[in-house]
Amino acid sequence: MIMINYKELGFKSGLEIHQQIEGRKLFCKCPAIVNDENEPNIKFKRKLRAIAGETGKIDRAAEFEMSKDKEVIYEACSSSSCLVEYDEEPPHELNKDSLDIALQICLLLNCKVVDSIQFMRKTVVDGSNVSGFQRTALIGTNGFINTSKGKVNIETVCLEEEAAKKVKEENNSITYRLDRLGVGLIEIATAPEIKDSEHAREVASIIGMILRSTGKVKRGIGSIRQDVNVSIKGHNRIEIKGFQDLKNIPRTIDNEIHRQLKTKNEEGHVRKANPDFTTEYQRPMPGASRMYPETDIKIIKITKKMLDSLELPELISEKTNKFIEKYKFSEELSRELIKMDIDFESYIHKFSKVNPEFIANVLVEVRKEIQSRFDKEVTIPMIENALGYYNEGKVGKDAVYEILVDFATKGDADLKKYEQVDEKEIEKEIKEIIHKNKNLSFGALMGEIMKKYRGKVDGKKASELLNKHLKQ
Amino acid sequence: MVKKFKGLEKIEVELKDEVYKGIVMPNSDSETLFLKLESGYNVGINIKDIKKVKILDKKIDIKSSTVKVKHNKNLPTVSILHTGGTIASKVDYNTGGVVARFEPEELVSMFPELEKIANIKSIFVSNVFSENLRFKDYVNISKAIEKEIKSGVKGIIIGHGTDTMHYSAAALSFMFDNLPVPVVLVGSQRSSDRGSSDAALNLINATYFIANTEFTGVAICMHKDINDDTCLIMPALKTRKLHSSRRDAFKIINDEAIAEVNYSKNKIKMIKELKNEKGAWKSKNKFEEKVGILRTYPNLNSKQIESFKGYKGLVIEGTGLGHISIDNSPENKKIFNALKKLSKSCVIVMTSQCIFGRVNMNVYSTGRELQKIGVISGEDMTTETAYIKLAWLLGNYKKDQVKQMISTNLKGEINKRIGLEFI
Structure with missing residues (x-):
């Protein structure tokens, strides 16, 4: 691929990031389940009407959907939805936890929080919102993040409702499932200040890290979505949606630049990101959002007291740096530890006689290895028990691995097997082994010793002793 | 400095670190200025924090365009009497306000199907929440009905708030003897400013029922269930609101429906045998207050x-x-x-x-x-x-x-x- 000179091409790009919030839904008490495992036990049909605004014109994206003139079928599980989702009951009061998360995120992104929050109804006529609109509110403005290529401004942070998921589309009907409808969603829009395609990935990754730092957002596929706006000089803005992986962003953007270079200026539209880094036409660009106040929800005044009482979490990036600096862990080990969402410091206090790096290794590497080798889960309590025995001197360092294998595969471990053997006894045995196997190499001798004492003696210790006696 | 705004001015406000540009919303109070930003979002700004205000436009224009309604001599005429409720309201996207609409042109532009079923007459009677209705309002409605009967319409629809619709329906039933036309009360549980409103289906099905049957008397037309397809024509005196928010809130008590109507399938299923009253119609419209x-x-x-x-x-x-x-x-x-x-x-x-x-x-x-x-x-x-x-x-x-x-x-x-x- 030819090198792209972004500056020369007049490259302009900004991101819009949507992140689902954990807990309960935004305007009812239903759990924020995105994919309900139950079979839908509720089904109903609706017909949405496009509502013309005062200009008499119907929104362009709305018209596109309307032209399909479809019946909308909704499927729902009573375990993850209630009358609010069926548009049969007005919204309840705003979920306070979700508001707190949104405010925290605003502060982490250095935003100014608005003085009064007013929820709006954003007209949506594709059926993905049973009510015909999405409830959304502007929470913060004028923030920024620092990146390797300078500051990138955050234009807005909004709190809104997740839409229903389309499950089927036929000639005259379209089917949605309501599990995720109403789940809280944070929408973050950056200024179009992204320098190049790799920078877009970095910005998305930093924002994702900040969101995850709250510990209260959803994880996994589909829980965070990045929409990338791209244009070059003389071309209208194109929005790319549906990235499966952050890693795909740079190549997809570069391909889009090449596509724009090869085509005449088109009308701005939305394209879908494909896994092979290409994009395809999805739909026209929505017109200016048609919004009017959601009068069923009270206006929320944000006081200084409310903001001051918010506890800001430590950023994942700060935590990672702390591990690297304090314990000299590798960046990867630090990241893995943070991902596990455990209080690592407490392990260091609890197992004070154990080397912190060993604890970290058991938690991350040993756990992973046993899990993949035996296809059995190694739980945190198993690790705590095994490390506890080692810390109390009941077993040796090497026994930690063996005990974890026993826990994972048999559910229990016989400590007697791993009890530390008296050094004198081992020395006696080593002498005997050397005597019996005069022709064997050092490695083979070690093998003989460990066969007998696996878990009962530290391998390093055994090798020291073997060396000592070989020299004698 | 901010108090002098009446609303709808386009302004720019400067705060310590931010500048907001937008339209002043009429609901701004003495402490908070609500601005509709270009993005469509409304935000509240503490007035005491405003450093500078610049007026960009004294008052923005609100355009309104509607269709022209033509009389079709092959179709019957149906009068819609508005008494209040959310049957015909429209959003003004400039202010975000919801405005009640009563002109026939507005109704036809909101519900284009109506034009194919009947010629629509639209009459404003009152605009009150139905919980505020008093006996004198029943008398006013009955007088408006009398006027429409005399003008020779095929039938009458009464747009009504749902809370006390069954009381009004009962009152009108007793007030008229030998009612020569159908009088159908129609309400909505979701206001008609939204795409998911039940108003359209209720109104269209009621109009379709009036235009295509020989029913006379008072009835209520609302959703049969939570699907947007069938409405029930319910007996005025045997119906009650039984749910605070569902679109099928009205249920028939100790009786059965008069008919089921599904306009999109051109289907009217008569359930009850019609017993139309014969003889000259008259009304008795006094009520005892105590x-x-x-x-x-x-x-x-x-x-x-x-x-x-x-x-x-x-x-x-x-x-x-x-x-x-x-x-x-x-x-x-x-x-x-x-x-x-x-x-x-x-x-x-x-x-x-x-x-x-x-x-x-x-x-x-x-x-x-x-x-x-x-x-x-x-x-x-x-x-x-x-x-x-x-x-x-x-x-x-x-x-x-x-x-x-x-x-x-x-x-x-x-x-x-x-x-x-x-x-």
């Missing part, structure tokens, strides 16, 4: 009964088959004596808080005792229908006639043969 409802409950205080002193009529919504606490325990005895005293000057009618089923005051001694002191069975009437009937009877007939007429079926309010219909 009529009340008392819902009984455990540990009721006798003062509640005494508070109806001077009333001409009282509906007691009793328990079960039609009971109220009147045994020999001290407070209950007081209740009995208060009732006995009240019944000398007041017509007392018993209904059931069970909502479904008939009152039967012969089964238990309580019922028999109540009958002895003059409490009359309301049969299977809903409390709301019994209340309106009592007030209307007392307004137009003598007390002795009222006592006899209250438990006699006049307009379909009493069903002598209840079938298995239930929720």
Whole structure:
């Protein structure tokens, strides 16, 4: 691929990031389940009407959907939805936890929080919102993040409702499932200040890290979505949606630049990101959002007291740096530890006689290895028990691995097997082994010793002793 | 500095670190300025933090464009009387306000299907929440109906708030004798400013029913269930709002539907045999003001009964088959004596808080005792229908006639043969 000179091409790009919030839904008490495992036990049909605004014109994206003139079928599980989702009951009061998360995120992104929050109804006529609109509110403005290529401004942070998921589309009907409808969603829009395609990935990754730092957002596929706006000089803005992986962003953007270079200026539209880094036409660009106040929800005044009482979490990036600096862990080990969402410091206090790096290794590497080798889960309590025995001197360092294998595969471990053997006894045995196997190499001798004492003696210790006696 | 804004000015406000550009919303108060930003979002800004204001445009224009309605001589004419509620409201995206619309052009532009079914006449009667309606409003509505009947329309739709729609429907049923046209009350549980409103289906199906059947009399047209396809034409005197928010909130009590209507499938299924009244139509529109409802409950205080002193009529919504606490325990005895005293000057009618089923005051001694002191069975009437009937009877007939007429079926309010219909 030819090198792209972004500056020369007049490259302009900004991101819009949507992140689902954990807990309960935004305007009812239903759990924020995105994919309900139950079979839908509720089904109903609706017909949405496009509502013309005062200009008499119907929104362009709305018209596109309307032209399909479809019946909308909704499927729902009573375990993850209630009358609010069926548009049969007005919204309840705003979920306070979700508001707190949104405010925290605003502060982490250095935003100014608005003085009064007013929820709006954003007209949506594709059926993905049973009510015909999405409830959304502007929470913060004028923030920024620092990146390797300078500051990138955050234009807005909004709190809104997740839409229903389309499950089927036929000639005259379209089917949605309501599990995720109403789940809280944070929408973050950056200024179009992204320098190049790799920078877009970095910005998305930093924002994702900040969101995850709250510990209260959803994880996994589909829980965070990045929409990338791209244009070059003389071309209208194109929005790319549906990235499966952050890693795909740079190549997809570069391909889009090449596509724009090869085509005449088109009308701005939305394209879908494909896994092979290409994009395809999805739909026209929505017109200016048609919004009017959601009068069923009270206006929320944000006081200084409310903001001051918010506890800001430590950023994942700060935590990672702390591990690297304090314990000299590798960046990867630090990241893995943070991902596990455990209080690592407490392990260091609890197992004070154990080397912190060993604890970290058991938690991350040993756990992973046993899990993949035996296809059995190694739980945190198993690790705590095994490390506890080692810390109390009941077993040796090497026994930690063996005990974890026993826990994972048999559910229990016989400590007697791993009890530390008296050094004198081992020395006696080593002498005997050397005597019996005069022709064997050092490695083979070690093998003989460990066969007998696996878990009962530290391998390093055994090798020291073997060396000592070989020299004698 | 900010107080002088009336709303709709386009301005730029400067704060310590931010600048906001937008349109001033009319709901701004003395502490907060609400601005509609270019993105469409409204934000509240503390007025005391505003450093500078620049007016960009004194007042933005609100454009309104509607379709032209042509008279189609092949179609019947249906009048829509607006009394309030959310049947015809539209969003003004500039201000975000929801505005009620009453012009026929506006209705046709909002519900284009109407034009294919009938010529629409649109008449403004009032714009009130239905909980605020009083008897004088029923009289106003009846006068508007009379005027439309005289003008020769095929039928009349009454756009009505849902909260007390069944009371109004009952009132209109009693007020007219030999009503020569259909009068269908239509409401909506989701306001018509949104894409998911139930208003359109209710209004279109009601118009379609009026235009294509020979039904005369008063009925209610609302969703059959939570699907947007079929509406029920429900008997005005046997229907009640049973849910605070669902679109199928109205249910028929102790009776069956008149018809099922599905405009998109061009289907009208008649369920009840039509018994159209013959003879010249007339109306009696007086109501007695001093009529009340008392819902009984455990540990009721006798003062509640005494508070109806001077009333001409009282509906007691009793328990079960039609009971109220009147045994020999001290407070209950007081209740009995208060009732006995009240019944000398007041017509007392018993209904059931069970909502479904008939009152039967012969089964238990309580019922028999109540009958002895003059409490009359309301049969299977809903409390709301019994209340309106009592007030209307007392307004137009003598007390002795009222006592006899209250438990006699006049307009379909009493069903002598209840079938298995239930929720």
